[in-house]
Structures are given as structure tokens and as C-alpha cells.
Amino acid sequence: MTLDLRYTEEQEALRDSVRAMLTDHAPWARVLKVAESPEPDDADLWRLLSVETGLAALAVPEHLGGAGATVAETAVVLEELGRAVAPVPYLGTTVAAQLLVHLGESDLLRELAAGEVMALALPFDVGPTGSGLPGVEVSTAPDGSPLLNGTVSSVADGLRARVLLMPAGGALFAVEADAAGLTRTPVVSLDETRPLCDLAMWNAPARLLAAGDRAAAALDAALVAGAALLASEQLGLAQWCLDTTVEHLKTRYQFGRPVGSFQALKHxxxxxxxxxxxxxxxxxxxxxxxxxxxxxxxxxxxxxxxxCGPVAVRAAEECVQMHGGIGFTWEHPAHLYLKRAKSAAVAYGTAAHHRAALATLANLAPA
Incomplete structure (x- = not known):
């Protein structure tokens, strides 16, 4: 299959629009304020992205309230959100949308397109192979409906989600966030702009979405999409770090010369x-x-x-170091980029996890 990797005119226009929006509504001071607050994310910015502009439902079919676009357009938005380290549940919701599109869950997709937050109820480090799935057990209520019991740790975007998409017992279930028997406990996260939570379920009522091979295929497709989309977010983050560092080194003087003129830094x-x-x-x-x-x-x-994971971490580390003392202060945005890069480096599988997967997929013999 021949793939065109160039940005289309429509994608460039989308990028310009999202960047202008984030410049106005997610400046550094606001991102820091949200990170310091007890709120899980920027509710106003999320409303703008999901309800007012429909960007959270780009890949949802038009007849269900979405834009009918593709993951390629969603990736462009995530590049810009990565540049701004925007504190919104965009990544988790778009990955949930991929799972629901695969299943053809029209009712939930309509709710998502209307601005509802949804999330995969998985540890944030679970990759496309599905290894490390939580051991949630499924039982049956007297009326025959499913009940879930168990715990799931470190779920991204779970605090704001109205619906949690839960793999359990070889099937997929939808669990309402306010369901009886479900508790969500915030956990300390390295990245204040993407909080995590632990889930605990005790006979929590759920709705069966799919089982068997159909459930496995939908979950796999969503996790593959998540890994691909996260790479675009990491790309945007790394680009901001490089651009910001270059601009700083042009204006920072030492020994009567711009710091950027030093050959070691240039290299x-x-x-x-x-x-x-x-x-x-x-x-x-x-x-x-x-x-x-x-x-x-x-x-x-x-x-x-x-x-992309290691590149984003390196770009953020260089940004902090080359800014000198100011790069280590709370008042400068560099620390949030480093925290986002480090936390994202383990999301949807670590680089080592994906290198091992590459070896298998490309039929490479072990060294």
C-alpha cells in the first residue's frame, strides 16, 4: 500500500486553526494554573475542543455527529496539543472513539461526539499486544446482567470520563462512571497535565459491548491507534522543545557572545x-x-x-539543560514538557516493548 505522508492543505489549515486556538486559550500561565489546581483538566478548553469545534470527534462518522475525518487529522490536532502540553482528555477519548468505531457502537459514539469524555479502563502502560491486562472478574446479577469485580491501576483520563470501556473476561464492557460499586481514586502522577486514577469495582453493573474475537480485535485496533496517535503528540512536544531552545540560545549571551554560537551546543x-x-x-x-x-x-x-518516545524525552531534557538555571524553575514551562515526555514514554507500551514487537513483526533474529 502506497501512503502519502505529506500534510494536505486541509490538514495545514486545521493545524493553523488549532494552534491559534491554543495560543488564545491554553497559554503557559493557564496550563500551569490548571496543573496546580485540584481539577483533573481544563474543562473550558475541553468544551471548546469537543462541543464548540467538534475536534474530539474528528474520526467519528458524520451521521453520528462527528466530522467523518480520519486518524491522520486527529494526529494533526494531537501534534498541536503536544506543543501546548494542553491539559485535556483528548488522547484517551480519541482512542476510546477508535474502539467504539470498530465495534459500531452508535449510541456511545453520539455521546462522545456531543462532548462526553470516555476512556479505556486500562493501565496507561498497556501496549498493543494487550499484555498486562487487569484481572477484572465478571459475574452475573439475578436479572442476568453482568457485574464487574476487581481493580485497575493508573488509568489515564479516568477521572473525567463519563463512560469507562472495560476489558474483562475476554469481553468488553461499558461502565458508567457513577455506577454503584465503582470508585475512582486519584493517584500521584508525574505529569500534572494528564492525571491518573485507580479504579475499584465491587459488583459494579456493566453493559456488554462485545465478546470473544470481536472484542479482542476492537481492543487491539484501539491500542494500535493509541500508540500511533501518541507518537504525533510526542512529535509536537519535541518540536516545541527544539524551537524554544533555539530561540533562547539566539538571545542568551555569555562571554559577550550568543550562547547559540558555541559549537558544542550547535552539534x-x-x-x-x-x-x-x-x-x-x-x-x-x-x-x-x-x-x-x-x-x-x-x-x-x-x-x-x-x-518518538525517546526523542521526546531527549528534546525535553535538552530544553531544560540548555535554558540553564531558568530551565529548572517552576515558572518556566520546560518542566511540564519533561514530565509529559517521561510519562508518555511508558504509555501504550515502552520503547523496549515496541522494539521487541518490531523484531517479531519484521522477523528479525535475536542478537
């Missing part, structure tokens, strides 16, 4: 630029592969995560 930034160009290629490839149903989408997503 470090040149190396980072090369890695970032490669990251853009693999992230775009992953998004296009998922959007067009490429049979190699799983391989493309694994390649993107194996590369």
Missing part, C-alpha cells in the same frame, strides 16, 4: 533536529497507516513509538 541541536525529522516521518507513517487500514499498521505504530 547537540543539529543531532536533535535530525532525530526530530525522523520522528516526523515515522509518526506520519503510523497515522497514515492506521487511517488507511494498512496491514502493516501495527508495525508502523511500533516503529513510531520505539523512536
Amino acid at each position: 547537540r541541536l543539529a543531532d536533535l533536529w535530525v532525530e526530530l525529522v525522523q520522528a516526523r516521518a515515522v509518526a506520519r507513517h503510523a497515522a497514515a497507516s492506521v487511517a488507511q487500514g494498512d496491514p502493516d499498521a501495527r508495525l508502523a505504530a511500533a516503529l513510531a513509538q520505539a523512536h
Whole structure:
């Protein structure tokens, strides 16, 4: 399958629109204020993204209230959200949307398109292979409806979700966030802009969405899409770190010269630029592969995560270090980019997890 990795005119226009929106509604001071607050995210910004502009439902079919676009357009939005480290549950909701689209769950998709937050009830580090799924047990109520019992740790976007999509017993269930027997407990997260929570269920009522191979295929498709989409967010984050560092080194003087004129720093930034160009290629490839149903989408997503996660961490670390003392202060945004990069590096599977998957998918012999 031939994939066009270039941004279309429509995607560039979408990027400009989202960047302008975030410049107005998610400046650094506001992001820091939300990170310091007890609220899980920026509710006003989420309302703008989901209800007023419909960006949270880009890949939802038009007849269900969405835009009828693809994962490629969603990836463009995530690039810009990564540049702003925007504290909104966009990634988790769009991954949930991918699962629901795969299942054809029209009612839940309509709710999502109307602005409801939904999330996969999985630990944030579970990758596309599905290893490490929580051991949630399924029982039956007297009326024959399913009940869930068990715990799930470190669920991203779970605090704000109205519906949790829960894998259990080889099936997929929808659990209302206010269901009896379900409790959500916030946990300390490295990334204040993407809080996590632990779930505990005691005979929590649920609705069966799918079982068997159909459930497994939908969950796998959602996790592959999640890995691909996260790569675009990491790309946007790394690009901001590089751009901001270059601008700082142009204006920061030491020994009567711009710091950016020092050859050692030039080499470090040149190396980072090369890695970032490669990251853009693999992230775009992953998004296009998922959007067009490429049979190699799983391989493309694994390649993107194996590369983009470490690049985002390195870009954020260089940003902190090359800003000198100011880069280590709470008042400068660099620390939130480093925290987002470090926490995202384990989301949907670590780089090591994806390198191992690549070896299997590409039939590479172990070293």
C-alpha cells in the first residue's frame, strides 16, 4: 500500500486553526494554573475542543455527529496539543472513539461526539499486544446482567470520563462512571497535565459491548491507534522543545557572545533536529497507516513509538539543560514538557516493548 505522508492543505489549515486556538486559550500561565489546581483538566478548553469545534470527534462518522475525518487529522490536532502540553482528555477519548468505531457502537459514539469524555479502563502502560491486562472478574446479577469485580491501576483520563470501556473476561464492557460499586481514586502522577486514577469495582453493573474475537480485535485496533496517535503528540512536544531552545540560545549571551554560537551546543541541536525529522516521518507513517487500514499498521505504530518516545524525552531534557538555571524553575514551562515526555514514554507500551514487537513483526533474529 502506497501512503502519502505529506500534510494536505486541509490538514495545514486545521493545524493553523488549532494552534491559534491554543495560543488564545491554553497559554503557559493557564496550563500551569490548571496543573496546580485540584481539577483533573481544563474543562473550558475541553468544551471548546469537543462541543464548540467538534475536534474530539474528528474520526467519528458524520451521521453520528462527528466530522467523518480520519486518524491522520486527529494526529494533526494531537501534534498541536503536544506543543501546548494542553491539559485535556483528548488522547484517551480519541482512542476510546477508535474502539467504539470498530465495534459500531452508535449510541456511545453520539455521546462522545456531543462532548462526553470516555476512556479505556486500562493501565496507561498497556501496549498493543494487550499484555498486562487487569484481572477484572465478571459475574452475573439475578436479572442476568453482568457485574464487574476487581481493580485497575493508573488509568489515564479516568477521572473525567463519563463512560469507562472495560476489558474483562475476554469481553468488553461499558461502565458508567457513577455506577454503584465503582470508585475512582486519584493517584500521584508525574505529569500534572494528564492525571491518573485507580479504579475499584465491587459488583459494579456493566453493559456488554462485545465478546470473544470481536472484542479482542476492537481492543487491539484501539491500542494500535493509541500508540500511533501518541507518537504525533510526542512529535509536537519535541518540536516545541527544539524551537524554544533555539530561540533562547539566539538571545542568551555569555562571554559577550550568543550562547547559540558555541559549537558544542550547535552539534547537540543539529543531532536533535535530525532525530526530530525522523520522528516526523515515522509518526506520519503510523497515522497514515492506521487511517488507511494498512496491514502493516501495527508495525508502523511500533516503529513510531520505539523512536518518538525517546526523542521526546531527549528534546525535553535538552530544553531544560540548555535554558540553564531558568530551565529548572517552576515558572518556566520546560518542566511540564519533561514530565509529559517521561510519562508518555511508558504509555501504550515502552520503547523496549515496541522494539521487541518490531523484531517479531519484521522477523528479525535475536542478537
